[in-house]
Amino acid sequence: MGTRQEISALPPEADLARADSLAREIFSDVANKWAFLIIEFLGQRTMRFSELRNEIGGISHKMLTQNLRMLERNGLVERTVYPTIPPRVEYTLTEAGDGLRAVVDGMCGWTQRYLGHIEKSRSSFRASAG
């Protein structure tokens, strides 16, 4: 049973500002093709580094490492090392990562749909502001 302390009211201003800057950072980090694809593929099943690299195709070792570290750091991907010889390393989407997947799908779909519209708007905005 919840005590009074556990019932949260609206978040205070400091929390809002923190959530704000965090959201900004995360959505800017994940709004890149590789992060999209990693989240998409790991959403299907747990994979090893090499499997993931094969599935995605065209991603460099370095780029995959960087993006996996970014996702791991943000708690979106979990890295598990099994003490075999050689060690087996697997990557799994966390619950937060899985939740992000739906959001990322929405971002992707929206961008594809309105890319042309946005570019047109920008050109005419420049023209009218000039």
Next chain:
Amino acid sequence: MGTRQEISALPPEADLARADSLAREIFSDVANKWAFLIIEFLGQRTMRFSELRNEIGGISHKMLTQNLRMLERNGLVERTVYPTIPPRVEYTLTEAGDGLRAVVDGMCGWTQRYLGHIEKSRSSFRASAG
């Protein structure tokens, strides 16, 4: 009826890269509290600058102007000037802006839900990397 030219195949690499950088920019731009709120309120109805400012509450004139210009530039908000004396200026969410609203709702909800988890992950990632 569509000609062969109009049937689009998978977008070529250049288009993907363009969509990629555009998505990054837009989601970073809109991932701030004020843009979220503007999109939310204009999603309910067309508003004048002063109405919008009242509804949002706590936003400065400058910050509202800046965000509206950013949204207008990206084709998410349409600004209409009626030639009355004094001129009446109204802001409406475009179709692209309305589509973004659902995505933004998802971003907001996800961030609120996983804020604590993300911060905890970051701390332990720092600790284990140190």
